[in-house]
Amino acid sequence: xxxxxxxTQVVSLIPACQRGDSGAVERLYDLYADRIYHYVLARTGxxxxxxxxxxxxxxxxxxxxxxxxxxxARPSSSVSAWLYRIAAxxxxxxxxxxxxxxxxxxxxxxxxxxxxxxPCQLAERHETLERLSGALEKLTEDQRLVVIGKFGxxxxxxxxxxxxxxxxxxxxxxxxxxxxxLCRLLNVRAR
Amino acid sequence: xxxxxxxxxxxRCLDQIAAGETASACLVGYPEHAAELASxxxxxxxxxxxxxxxxxxxxxxxxxxxxxxxxxxxxxxxTAPWWRSGSLVVPRAxxxxxxxxxxxxxTAGLVAASQPGDLAYGVRVVVxxxxxxxxxxxxxxxxxxxxxASRRLADLDRTMSSQxxxxxxxxxxxxxxxxxTAAEIAAGLPEEERxxxxxxxxxxxxxxxQLGRAARQPKDAEALLLASERAHRDAERASRGVPTLDPxxxxxxxxxxxxxxxxxxxxPAPERTSSTRPRATxxxxxxxxxxxxxxxxxxxxxxxxxxxxxxxxxxxxPERRRPAATPNGASPAATSSGAGPSATSPGPGPSATPPxPGPSATSxxxxxxxxSPGPGQGATSPGPGxxxx
Numbered sequence: 001x002x003x004x005x006x007x008t009q010v011v012s013l014i015p016a017c018q019r020g021d022s023g024a025v026e027r028l029y030d031l032y033a034d035r036i037y038h039y040v041l042a043r044t045g046x047x048x049x050x051x052x053x054x055x056x057x058x059x060x061x062x063x064x065x066x067x068x069x070x071x072x073a074r075p076s077s078s079v080s081a082w083l084y085r086i087a088a089x090x091x092x093x094x095x096x097x098x099x100x101x102x103x104x105x106x107x108x109x110x111x112x113x114x115x116x117x118x119p120c121q122l123a124e125r126h127e128t129l130e131r132l133s134g135a136l137e138k139l140t141e142d143q144r145l146v147v148i149g150k151f152g153x154x155x156x157x158x159x160x161x162x163x164x165x166x167x168x169x170x171x172x173x174x175x176x177x178x179x180x181x182l183c184r185l186l187n188v189r190a191r
Numbered sequence: 192x193x194x195x196x197x198x199x200x201x202x203r204c205l206d207q208i209a210a211g212e213t214a215s216a217c218l219v220g221y222p223e224h225a226a227e228l229a230s231x232x233x234x235x236x237x238x239x240x241x242x243x244x245x246x247x248x249x250x251x252x253x254x255x256x257x258x259x260x261x262x263x264x265x266x267x268x269x270t271a272p273w274w275r276s277g278s279l280v281v282p283r284a285x286x287x288x289x290x291x292x293x294x295x296x297x298t299a300g301l302v303a304a305s306q307p308g309d310l311a312y313g314v315r316v317v318v319x320x321x322x323x324x325x326x327x328x329x330x331x332x333x334x335x336x337x338x339x340a341s342r343r344l345a346d347l348d349r350t351m352s353s354q355x356x357x358x359x360x361x362x363x364x365x366x367x368x369x370x371x372t373a374a375e376i377a378a379g380l381p382e383e384e385r386x387x388x389x390x391x392x393x394x395x396x397x398x399x400x401q402l403g404r405a406a407r408q409p410k411d412a413e414a415l416l417l418a419s420e421r422a423h424r425d426a427e428r429a430s431r432g433v434p435t436l437d438p439x440x441x442x443x444x445x446x447x448x449x450x451x452x453x454x455x456x457x458x459p460a461p462e463r464t465s466s467t468r469p470r471a472t473x474x475x476x477x478x479x480x481x482x483x484x485x486x487x488x489x490x491x492x493x494x495x496x497x498x499x500x501x502x503x504x505x506x507x508x509p510e511r512r513r514p515a516a517t518p519n520g521a522s523p524a525a526t527s528s529g530a531g532p533s534a535t536s537p538g539p540g541p542s543a544t545p546p547x548p549g550p551s552a553t554s555x556x557x558x559x560x561x562x563s564p565g566p567g568q569g570a571t572s573p574g575p576g577x578x579x580x
Contacts, residue, residue, distance in 0.1 A: 020269070022262040026255055033254070037246040047244060054246065055254040062261040128240055150205075151238035157202065169195075175205075176198035179231045188234045 004159050005031055010075040017065045025065075029058045032080070036087050038152040042144070043091045045133030053090045060086050080163045084145065095137075135185040143178035146171055197224060201231055208232065307350045307359030316343070316365045323369070329376050330384050336373035337391050340366050344395055351402050351411070358411040363418050367425075370395060374425035378432045389430035396422030 009031065016024030036057050041050035061083070071078035136144055145164060149155040157168045157175075164171065182188070204217040214232045218225045302318060305311035319342060323335035343366035350356045370392055377388040396419045403415030427433075 020262060020266050022259050025258050025262055029254065029258060033246055033251065038241055038244065041244055042241050050244075051246060051250040055250070055257060058254060058258055059261050062258060062265060125240065125243075128237065129244075132238065132241065147238060148241065151235055152241035154209075154242055169198075172198040172202045173195065176194065176201050176231070179201070179234045182238070183230045183234045186234070186237075188230050188237065 004155075005076045005080070007075040010079050011070070011072075014065070014068065014070050014075070014079060017061070018068070025058070025062055028061065028079075032083055033058070035080075035149075035153055036083055039084060039087055039145070039148050040091060041129070042133055042136050042148045042152055043088075044094060045130040049094060053087065053094060056090055057083060057087050060090075074162070074165065077162055077165055081165075088141065131186060132182075135182050138185055139178050139181060142166075143174050143181070146174045147178045147182070150175060197227070200224060201228060204228060204232060205235060208235075306356075307346050307362045308356045312346075312359060313361050316361055320365075320369075323372070330380055333373045333376040333380065333384075333388050336369040336376065337388065337395075340369035340373065340392075340395055343369065344398055347399070347402055347415070351406055351415075357408065358406070358414055360414075363414060366395070366399075367418055367421055370422050370425045374429040377429035380432075382432070385429055385432055389426045392422060392426035392429055396420075396426055 013024050013028050013031075017028060033054060037050055037054045040053045040057075041047060044050055044053065068082060136147065139147065142164060146160050149160040149163060150157070155163070157171045161168045161171045166174075200221055204214070204221075207217045208214060214229065214236070217232070218228055221228060302311045302315045305315045319339055323332055323339055326332040326335040343362045346362045347358070347366070350359060350362070373388055374392060377385045380388070399415050399419035399422055403412045403419055406412035406415055
């Protein structure tokens, strides 16, 4: 579970980034990197691709931060929405490229070089991740953000609601629909 | 129970699990939804595996380094001059500007060098009217129009001398339009200036007549002679200070330009039916008794046959047939050879009242004849080719 990102943090960081303060950019990265990483990982199902795309998101931030207009009414939400939008675009590009030039990721060898888990466990994890990411792609963007925020990043309903600019009731409804769709897609039944 | 309630129950169960309770313990409170809730909670637990993935520290370090480099590069770009900044905006803009300039120069060159018969000639004709629109004062504008008419005359001269090209209707239209405008403007000028302009118009009319006589194609000859006749009428108007000779303004299809010029590119293609008269005859002055001897144009074969007005598709109707002679029977009498316009014979005729364009004032010349089949009888407008002023 990550600490909530406050409006105060964002309000001081974004203008510093726009002035070209590299320290501010790194602080912004530290704040959002894990969230973006989980989002990208959930959508690609590949850890290496998720790392690369997360880095790319923040490189785009450096390039375009001077065009970004901070919503002073809800600063952290506007920054989050901007970052997730960049990430979503990059993921879409990634999937498009994969469809055009299908390739086998060298990541498939990764489980066998890991020290922490035995190969069977790693293979199982990898398979689960692939199944989840495939099913998550079928959700709407709001449902995906709710699910990833809640279960990937351990955010509370209030945090997700603030991120999406929705009420907590709406987040609960989105969560319910998303889980129901995923159960149907993955054929999950109570154990 | 509706979806909203189930959503709330699911939310409560998830909160309880997050607080450390087991799924089974949560389901005890909602036995009627236990089955559905169980699968939803199982799905939620499976999704929890996403949270077990962490961005590696190596990846974080790599990204931080790349961010620092990107930020430094951006700072350099902002402070460096554009040619070193790597930005393509200025070079692209410059290239676009250069390309646009090249296109403009090329187009201007093509237009300026265009000759009658060329595609761009129509543009040249329009563009060259600019000085007339910008000229200061009525006299200046009249002279500018005359200058334009001279250019068109020179174009026609070149075309006819080359013997290879057909007559371009646009040149004739533009010439007549300029001559008519000059005559209209001249009508409001003092007599001395009017006389000068009328003399120049007459010169142009004579030049047109000469070109017509020298033309090889009979239809070209006819068109030029008709245009000459019209120019003589304009000269006459200028000399007398009459803004218009025709009390009934003609529509765009009635003017001599329309009938003397078949199309924008082609040479005029008059229908050589001696008995068929154009609308011009019908819109002629209602004072046929003022008719002067109508000029009989010398045709290239020297037969002295009166040229018929070229008919546009809009004006050629079978019922508009003209009697063989004008009411006073004078029409076929005069010839135009060597005859000047009214500027050279300004003596007023018996019925030379200013608003009446009766041609008696020019009875000694081949000037406009209200009752004659002259091409401009019904037209104060130069036709489609000369509407631009």
